[in-house]
Amino acid sequence: MNDQKLVSVVIPVYNREKYLAQAIQSVLNQKGNISRNIIIIDDGSTDKSAEIAKSFGDCITYIYQKQSGISAARNAGVMASQGELIAFLDSDDLWMENKLLLQAQALDSDPSLDVIFGHIQQFISPELPDEAKAKLVCDATITQGYHASTMLIKKQSFLKVGFFDLGLRAGEFIDWYNRAKNLGLKSCMLQDLLAMRRLHDTNYGILERKVYSDYFKMLKKAMERKK
DSSP, X not given: OTTOOOEEEEEEESSOTTTHHHHHXXXXXOOSSOOEEEEEEEESOOSSHHHHXXXXXXXXXXXXXXXXXXXXXXXXHHHHOOSSEEEEOOTTOEEOTTHHHHHHHHHHHOTTOSEEEEEEEEEEOTTSOHHHHHTOOOOOOOEEEOXXXXXXXXXXXXXXXXXXXXXXXXXXXXHHHHHHXXXXXXXXXXXXXXXXXXXXXXXXXXXXXXXXXXXXXXXXXXXXXXX
């Protein structure tokens, strides 16, 4: 970025001791001279997630909160952010090394952009035993990533849309993005692969299948806003 805007990277975590270090490292490995600060929001973890986060020292800001859900954790990260730009990364996902660089270049080319996305690809976590891998359905097609882990957004634009809905345990990003589209935020979708979404035997959607009812709540709200 020509004027070196600070990017605040928000990583919500709940019991992700196996994957958190890799997620953080993928942010530290970003190419280009891009100023960034990493904010870890620990949503009540009971494993070694806190210890792992703190092991990175001063390069991260660690904040603990009583377990309140991913929406509350992301919102807390935004509230703690100091950057003019905000990015999100789920604690079991990974960024490609050129993620922020490509998005910074896109913003330099068109400063009127509010939000920039890129492509995403799923992968099965390699350490899983074969039995666990067999239970996971993984479409490894590289697809457009309208997903929190691919997004870079101006903080003022995020606040214009508003925070993630605390009443949704799933589909919270889809709900947020629908609100962003309804407000007419200017976005672009880069053709580059920017993030990898990890599938494993403790994915939130697998552990909490009841949360899928929240998708119907989100879709109902989206339809009501269009009326």
